[in-house]
Structure formats: C-alpha cells, structure tokens
Amino acid sequence: MQRITLEPNICHGKPCRRGLRYLVEWILELLSSGMNSKEIIDDYDDLEHEDILAALLFAARLTQVKSIYLVL
Numbered sequence: 780m781q782r783i784t785l786e787p788n789i790c791h792g793k794p795c796r797r798g799l800r801y802l803v804e805w806i807l808e809l810l811s812s813g814m815n816s817k818e819i820i821d822d823y824d825d826l827e828h829e830d831i832l833a834a835l836l837f838a839a840r841l842t843q844v845k846s847i848y849l850v851l
Contacts, residue, residue, distance in 0.1 A: 801823070
C-alpha cells in the first residue's frame with residue numbers, strides 16, 4: 780500500500796501510483812478491459828508489477844466497507 784497515495788493536490792485527491800500520477804481507477808480499467816499486468820507494464824514501462832498488485836489491493840480494501848451510501 781506504500782505505492783498508492785491520496786493527496787488533495789495530486790490527481791484531484793484520487794488514489795494514484797505514488798510519484799507517477801497513474802490513477803488506481805485507470806489501472807483497474809485497463810485490467811477490466813482484458814489487459815493483463817504484463818501487457819500494462821510493457822505499454823507503460825515506468826509501472827511495475829507491484830503497482831498493479833497495489834491497485835488491486837486498494838480496490839479490494841474499498842470493498843470491505845460496511846455500508847455504501849449513494850449520493851444523488
């Protein structure tokens with residue numbers, strides 16, 4: 780989790796790869812589009828396998844919340 784940062788002045792406060800401004804949501808979208816981690820790393824050589832795993836771990840931890848409230 781040390782690879783993911785949440786800072787108000789970086790990427791509008793969205794979780795991103797520390798120091799690289801790759802949003803966690805963007806990494807997850809690449810994975811959900813069918814790309815595997817090797818393909819992502821091949822296309823974006825400043826990312827590492829551990830960055831992909833950190834994005835997945837961050838998303839997994841978000842699902843552990845007790846309640847989600849939709850704001851309409």
